[in-house]
Amino acid sequence: MKSIKTPLINKFFKSCFFRLTVIDFVLFLLFRYYQPLCEPCLDNDWEPCLSKEQYIIIYIGIAVNVIGFIVCIYKTVKNNQKKQQTWHENASHNSDREQNV
Numbered sequence: 363m364k365s366i367k368t369p370l371i372n373k374f375f376k377s378c379f380f381r382l383t384v385i386d387f388v389l390f391l392l393f394r395y396y397q398p399l400c401e402p403c404l405d406n407d408w409e410p411c412l413s414k415e416q417y418i419i420i421y422i423g424i425a426v427n428v429i430g431f432i433v434c435i436y437k438t439v440k441n442n443q444k445k446q447q448t449w450h451e452n453a454s455h456n457s458d459r460e461q462n463v
Contacts, residue, residue: 378434389423
């Protein structure tokens with residue numbers, strides 16, 4: 363049975379890293395959208411103020427990234443185990459063929 367190779371562009375767009383990057387970009391745009399119109403001190407001693415919505419966006423971004431990285435690591439480990447298992451099955455199947463000849 364031949365393995366079906368997916369094009370590299372499809373692998374990139376289906377990757378966890380790409381999805382997390384898109385989510386982070388959307389959250390960044392929301393963060394900039396909710397930027398309040400207050401101005402910092404003229405001496406620049408104070409950081410620009412953040413709205414409540416921006417704090418919520420920051421916390422959502424952190425949570426999504428942590429969960430996303432855990433899911434990506436889990437999928438990677440699972441796929442590697444599956445590849446190793448099929449490799450061992452193919453190797454044992456090939457050794458059985460050699461013994462029968």
